[in-house]
Amino acid sequence: MNPITVVVDGMGGDNAPRAIVRGAVKAAKANPVKIIIVGNEEAIQAELSRMKHPEGAIVVHAASQSITMDENPQEAISAKSDSSIVQAAQILSAGKADAMISAGSTGSVVMAAAKYIPRIYGVRRTAIATVYPTLNELRRDDYLSLMLDVGANVHCSSEELVQFALMGAAYVAEIRNVEEPRVALLNIGEEETKGGEKMKVAYQMLKRTPGINFIGNIEGKDLMRGISDVIVTEGFVGNTVIKTLEGAAKTVSHLGKVAFKTKLSWKIGLMMLSKGLQALKEVTDYSEYGGAPLLGFEKIVIIAHGRSNPKAISNAIKVACKCVRDDLAGHISNSIKNYEMDIAREFYPLTRESD
Amino acid sequence: MNPITVVVDGMGGDNAPRAIVRGAVKAAKANPVKIIIVGNEEAIQAELSRMKHPEGAIVVHAASQSITMDENPQEAISAKSDSSIVQAAQILSAGKADAMISAGSTGSVVMAAAKYIPRIYGVRRTAIATVYPTLNELRRDDYLSLMLDVGANVHCSSEELVQFALMGAAYVAEIRNVEEPRVALLNIGEEETKGGEKMKVAYQMLKRTPGINFIGNIEGKDLMRGISDVIVTEGFVGNTVIKTLEGAAKTVSHLGKVAFKTKLSWKIGLMMLSKGLQALKEVTDYSEYGGAPLLGFEKIVIIAHGRSNPKAISNAIKVACKCVRDDLAGHISNSIKNYEMDIAREFYPLTRESD
The missing domain is CATH 3.40.718.10 (Isopropylmalate Dehydrogenase)
Incomplete structure (x- = not known):
């Protein structure tokens, strides 16, 4: 079984990239997980080089831009295609990761997810x-x-x-x-x-x-x-x-x-x-608590608090892995599908009899 | 100058009528105010007879019904015309009192005020x-x-x-x-x-x-x-x-x-x-704090908390007197009038020039 891959926005939150990198290392030491950190390659590598971590568990994906808390999310997402949030969302969207975590601007994470990750059918x-x-x-x-x-x-x-x-x-x-x-x-x-x-x-x-x-x-x-x-x-x-x-x-x-x-x-x-x-x-x-899940997308997206410390990031990665392993998206999908069928039954009972 | 008259719902709240009567007596002793207590005459008089209070400061207005917290306010107000809330609102509406206080169902007080007390012009x-x-x-x-x-x-x-x-x-x-x-x-x-x-x-x-x-x-x-x-x-x-x-x-x-x-x-x-x-x-x-004022009516209406004790009722009466004395309704009326004129100026500047 391949390990679960989590893509992490390396530039989001008050303590980025240091707290993000440290949180990722902490998580990689504790669990069999692959982590992609997205952002300023030099800064992230500098942080990484200071810490021991399992061989090959953490890779860096370069992104030259980042989105601040003050920016208008809609404008930022469309203007900054090489920002860490947009790049992370694209990595998730392309199937190169199973879950995404960001401690950046909530609005921008929501907008990026909405743009690149499909919603679960029926949501x-x-x-x-x-x-x-x-x-x-x-x-x-x-x-x-x-x-x-x-x-x-x-x-x-x-x-x-x-x-x-x-x-x-x-x-x-x-x-x-x-x-x-x-x-x-x-x-x-x-x-x-x-x-x-x-x-x-x-x-x-x-x-x-x-x-x-x-x-x-x-x-x-x-x-x-x-x-x-x-x-x-x-x-x-x-x-x-x-x-x-x-x-x-x-x-x-x-x-x-x-x-x-x-x-x-x-x-x-x-x-x-x-x-x-x-x-x-x-x-x-x-x-x-490991962050706030953004529910309804086909992939797992977790918004960590802007003040996240390494422990918070590590916990968010742990929760993301559990969401993937337990197939949260699949459970939500079933739940929504059953709901839609119940509605169909209630409003179109004849259709049902002709099944 | 005639003293301010406050009509009080004698049957509202968890501790009625005892806490209401005691609060009214407390207020009458401390301030030159006339208080009309509305409700079950026998029960209210029984409470009153146990306490000394200034001659003529408190009168009882009989009301044979009361409205509970569980009742639908709209239905209760129209069905129970002899309830303490409706009677109090009518006394206020008829100009026999300057302010009204009830610790009864918030919804019913709001409905009764809406039915019997005119809103300030423009509100x-x-x-x-x-x-x-x-x-x-x-x-x-x-x-x-x-x-x-x-x-x-x-x-x-x-x-x-x-x-x-x-x-x-x-x-x-x-x-x-x-x-x-x-x-x-x-x-x-x-x-x-x-x-x-x-x-x-x-x-x-x-x-x-x-x-x-x-x-x-x-x-x-x-x-x-x-x-x-x-x-x-x-x-x-x-x-x-x-x-x-x-x-x-x-x-x-x-x-x-x-x-x-x-x-x-x-x-x-x-x-x-x-x-x-x-x-x-x-x-x-x-x-x-003396209760929550219901703002926007031509007369003062104060909603006291359902758990009001005598002190709360007495404070509500004190606040009501201050609202009357300082002409709160007049101040709100002026404020709303000025606002409407500003809007008129903004949207119909020509009208203004022809003044």
Whole structure:
């Protein structure tokens, strides 16, 4: 069996290329994986030469340009054909790699994937999924919940929300090993009539879709309880909510920093509390989770956090390998296919009888 | 000068009528205000008879029905004409009171106000505003920010968002005494091109509207920093974000409770930290803030939290009196009128020249 090949954007994120190269070396040492690092060849080779790594596990693919966080993604992707993101996407598209990872501009990664990687047949929109820590009231081994979409789209239709549910459930079941993951719709009330027409229709569709363990609406106040494995929402809301949680976690950390400067009692208090507050603090600790998968493409694409350190990149590579090995794209494809057939059955029952 | 009259829904909230009556008595003792409590006359009089209060300051208006949190607001408002919410709204509408307060079902209060109280001329949609605590990076006397809409509407137009900005700024300037309040648009990025067509247009309109001190987009992660006095958003997003903050605050409290049961070091840590965590915890402490104003009606309507205690009701009455005394509705009316004239000037400059 050939090892899995992961193409990594060597120029993405605040600490590139150093953190990327170090993360790649870390991953190559721990797992049988082939890694292609794309970007400024000289800089990447210089970093590589400083570290031991398994023979032939890491190769460098030169790309003369890179895309910054400030650039307009659409313009950057079409203007910079030799950028590390575009080159990585093309390598993935050409079948020379099984998965792609970038800690660069989220918008540019989404645009590059949309341009070069085919969507899974039947998938109307792709979605960025992200995990966040919870109080885990369900007592799972895993205290994380998955939310999608958190920013690949601004808005979407009821049907697209149902597809997000299917893709999120497939990810949680296959990659996080949760059986029959509980799926909830983020809404402004628990009642099925809440949230306007789009949410009402999405609720009814989710309730009726076989293969989705739909538990109903979830409100913002219950997100951190960990009562649902998958939370489905539109990109605008998901992005805002995840950033709000991140801000709340930072507020706690900030109070901690203030404490360290001012009051001894707070300082001691925070030291004693450090484990208790971990759940909130870890919202910002992307390094543990291995990045946010971009779901709905035929190939695996993972967006790592812009502040990724070597551990985060290494974890992202590990998650990417698991997604390939467990055939996540195939599971999503089946799930979407079954869904489309169910819809066909519901709306064209006669067609079915003539089968 | 006649004292201000406030009509209070005696049957709304978890602790009605006891907490309502006690809050009314507390307010009547502290301020020259006339209070009409609406609801089950016997129960309210029984509570009243247990407490001393200024002669003639409190009267009871009998209403034989009440509306529960579970009822469909639209149906309840039209079916229960003798409910405490409907009766209170009618008393306000008839000019027998200057302001109304209810700790009952938010939806029902919004519906009753919409049915009986005229909107301020020019106001397209009313909005629920709520304050929340922040790290106050602007070093204001007041460490609260105001967010609207948090649930009177699900969605709204760009122009309605601009009106929310005007109403929120008027409230913060008049009632919270902040000069030239800073207004931000809640969005998924700081750039003015973010968030889809509606947000892009709203951004441009806010930038150009005289009388709004617009500081640009704000992301979820910066909400708790306290860098903006007014945050404008659609009801779905605002409701979800406020509830998410409430959930994060509860998570901190929950970790505290767990700590009390388990680890002594956590227990001591939390006791030492208690003031530092106050900022987060207080998100849920509505009793301090005196309720959420429903902005855009000709009369003052304040929605108190369902868990309101006497202090919360008393504070809501105090805020209501201030809104009446400072003529909040008049300020909002002027603000909206000026805005409409600016629009007229921009789109019909010829009309203006023929003035």
